[in-house]
Amino acid sequence: MNKAKVLLEALPYIQKFHNKIFVIKYGGHAMIDENAKNYTAQDIVLLKYVGIKPVIVHGGGPEINRAMEKFGKKPEFIHGLRVTDEETLNIVEMVLTGKINGEIVSRIFKFGGKAVGLSGKSGRIILAKKKRKFIEKDGKKVEVDLGRVGETVEINTELLDILINNNYIPVISPIGIDEKGDAYNLNADTVAGDIASALKAEKLILITDVDGIMEDINDPSTVYKKLTVSDVKRLLKEGKIKGGMIPKVECAIKALESGGVKSVHIINGKIPHALLVEIFTEEGIGTMITKK
Template sequence: MHEAIAKADTLIEAMGWIRRFRGKTTVIKLGGSVLDDKDALMHILLDVIFMETVGMKPVIVHGGGKAINRALAEENIEPKFVQGRRYTDQATLEVVRRVLAGEVNQQLTEQIEHLGGRAMNLSVHTTNVLFGEVLKLESGEDLGRVGKITQVDRDVIEGLLYTDQVPVIPSVCEDGDGGVLNVNADTAAMAVAQALGAEKLVFLSDVNGVRRDKENPDTIIHSLSESESKAMIGNGQIASGMIPKVEACLETLDRGVGKVHIIDGRLRHSLLLEIYTSEGVGTEIYKDLNI
């Protein structure tokens, strides 16, 4: 009986958050180690289905770098990176298109349906919603067929949300000439969140959030303002690979998204715990109230 009462208490705690976010759009960026962990991925997709069931409007934007690397190895194509971005020649682009916009995108959609949800894959193979242009680096270095998003077809995405389906979008876009461009998944998720005016953008990571001591997961900071985040970058508390993640969060806040979250996608039901509990399990970054 005590266990049953504890479950009821948890539902009561969640009720306030469910009412608050009902009808709101949340963009979830999937990628990296999470896509390779079948058990973690299943629980994330169950969380997404729960979110849709209780009235939220989740949108998935995904990468798939590890799957692409495996496919390139099978084709004897050596990966090349320029300033942390995958150099994409025509041969690499064909693999990216097949794996990311085809196999991974279809698998995610089918798994959501298998778990009892409703989903629709939106890619260059079906209905494309991401459009862009070739990305040019300030250094002048060539990235090949790598792009940046300049337009998102929000009408198609919102149409699916209105019919209680989960849009599943790969980080690949079309250019103005009908060609295809490879896009960084973080920046693709940011573009979608901004276009939809999302309440939340969630980056599923392999760390539990921003930490005061980057080596100690127990020092996680659950809530950070924009100014606090900038100060921590300035004094070195936020360092190395966490810097671009936090800077991406801050840029997204500047473009109208309500809050951005960094959470550990490997933690079971981390999405639900972050959104529907008072404390959360990751780091929530929000815009300063006086700005």
């Protein structure tokens, strides 16, 4: 394709999204190598340069697993949530806030962007409380103790508004704080959805390691380009959406139905510049979910 044509195709989208907030959740599975990390950071910087306001929420599940193993601890998950004892919480904060957050900030800086690294504790962005989790056992609902796993009580946008309005790119780790000042480990997808709703974001973009939501999880050619909330609810009921994709679509539904977010996108961070292709082309590259 003619290079100028490619750029011109982006023009209506650049106009449409000027000054709009995009919350981008950068998942641990998408942070695979230097190239993939560079593409994502470059795309975020370009979004900022064309007048979009990106806000980054990151995960880092695989790196937390590796760190836990180094400390002789075995990662354990219940319905996709990491069982988090005190020692694990320290490892989670060390890896997410202490390492990955700073790396993303540096990489954005390397490509010309001004990012500010924060945990959800900073400025009390994520007011959290302990999450109570119930599972089905022998046909009965029983409570399981996930330790220091939290859920959002409230997102405080004050600090984020200041940063966004002064042209910074906030980069947030999914650690919350409760009224007493205790820290909690939260699922990064859920946090991204909550922050997107609180900021009244135009888009919530989830960067992961699969091409989008697939009809058949083993066949990438079955990726859905566009889905509505009711399509997603049907796929959930049919058991076609599993594992780590469940919290993603749950937060997508919540952000679209009650958060005022216009669209949620699930894209593959391993594809070069997937973010730009999804946002600035008609056909996109991943799955776009809308309310109707």
